[in-house]
Amino acid sequence: MAEGNQTVIFQFLLLGLPIPTEHQQLYYALFLLMYLTTVLGNLIIIILIRLDSHLHTPMYLFLSNLSFSDLCFSSVTMPKLLQNMQSQDSSITYAGCLTQMYFFLLFGDLESFLLVAMAYDRYVAICFPLHYMSIMSPSLCVSLVLLSWVLTTFHAMLHTLLMARLSFCEDNVIPHFFCDMSALLKLSCSDTHVNELVIFVTGGLILVIPFVLILVSYAQIVSSILKVPSARGIRKAFSTCGSHLSVVSLFYGTIIGLYLCPSADNSTVKETVMAMMYTVVTPMLNPFIYSLRNRDMKGALARVICKKKVFFCL
Numbered sequence: 001m002a003e004g005n006q007t008v009i010f011q012f013l014l015l016g017l018p019i020p021t022e023h024q025q026l027y028y029a030l031f032l033l034m035y036l037t038t039v040l041g042n043l044i045i046i047i048l049i050r051l052d053s054h055l056h057t058p059m060y061l062f063l064s065n066l067s068f069s070d071l072c073f074s075s076v077t078m079p080k081l082l083q084n085m086q087s088q089d090s091s092i093t094y095a096g097c098l099t100q101m102y103f104f105l106l107f108g109d110l111e112s113f114l115l116v117a118m119a120y121d122r123y124v125a126i127c128f129p130l131h132y133m134s135i136m137s138p139s140l141c142v143s144l145v146l147l148s149w150v151l152t153t154f155h156a157m158l159h160t161l162l163m164a165r166l167s168f169c170e171d172n173v174i175p176h177f178f179c180d181m182s183a184l185l186k187l188s189c190s191d192t193h194v195n196e197l198v199i200f201v202t203g204g205l206i207l208v209i210p211f212v213l214i215l216v217s218y219a220q221i222v223s224s225i226l227k228v229p230s231a232r233g234i235r236k237a238f239s240t241c242g243s244h245l246s247v248v249s250l251f252y253g254t255i256i257g258l259y260l261c262p263s264a265d266n267s268t269v270k271e272t273v274m275a276m277m278y279t280v281v282t283p284m285l286n287p288f289i290y291s292l293r294n295r296d297m298k299g300a301l302a303r304v305i306c307k308k309k310v311f312f313c314l
């Protein structure tokens with residue numbers, strides 16, 4: 001297969017996390033626990049929303065989509081990381097690496113778009129409460145979700161195809177725990193200018209536009225509350241937007257921390273820690289943020305459990 005003096009790389013080595021060997025087992029247990037919590041928490045949310053008809057509102061259908069996306073997002077990286085921590089062989093095939101990168105981008109972007117859809121939903125709910133049901137019709141919700149899927153599929157595909165053009169030479173060690181796009185670009189021995197330009201442009205669009213849209217809808221919400229300030233209105237706004245705002249801050253907070261804060265010389269460790277934050281911690285916390293303070297979710301849980309054990313509850 002290799003022609004001329006160019007070697008073809010069939011597999012990469014994932015260097016994993018910068019953890020001292022004596023602590024490997026401790027961290028393994030910790031990450032396993034976090035991953036299982038993520039899977040379980042998000043599955044419970046999806047099942048609960050599916051089963052309880054009180055939760056068949058746009059907000060909860062979006063939340064269910066967000067949980068699905070969280071579940072997939074952490075499943076793209078975590079199982080492989082856990083497997084590599086246990087086995088001595090930390091290789092990943094070239095195709096596996098590109099596949100991981102594709103799904104990482106797909107579900108990461110999907111989350112960003114779903115957060116916009118949810119912000120729009122809150123904006124309509126607070127600023128046009130009387131027209132909420134007619135504006136947020138089932139067809140609009142389905143269209144918003146479909147549009148998110150189409151845009152992120154296209155975006156992830158674009159980067160994956162651009163990456164597939166590049167050739168890799170001797171160096172095949174990725175100093176990361178998954179096939180991160182920028183880590184792969186650094187390894188490549190081809191010209192990566194086009195890739196960098198596309199990352200810069202689309203990355204800006206895909207992160208900045210959703211962020212601005214979310215800010216705009218919250219600005220509208222705040223100004224509509226300030227127009228008729230009442231304790232009840234403020235409480236209502238906080239109770240319906242609080243969870244969403246926490247998730248948004250968590251999601252964009254880590255991204256802004258990662259890309260905008262000046263990084264010191266030892267940036268690999270910082271990058272890995274931040275990547276850990278958004279691949280593991282954010283997807284794990286989302287279900288808790290939405291369910292702990294939420295009366296609807298607690299009520300739904302009680303109803304679903306009671307329906308199954310009807311005799312105990314009566």
Ligand SMILES: *[C@@H]1O[C@H](CO)[C@@H](O)[C@H](O)[C@H]1NC(C)=O
Pocket residue numbers: 058061062064065068141142145
């Ligand atoms: C995602 O949202 C759409 C539209 O609201 C809904 O029909 C669908 O059931 C949701 N999917 C999941 C997995 O919750």
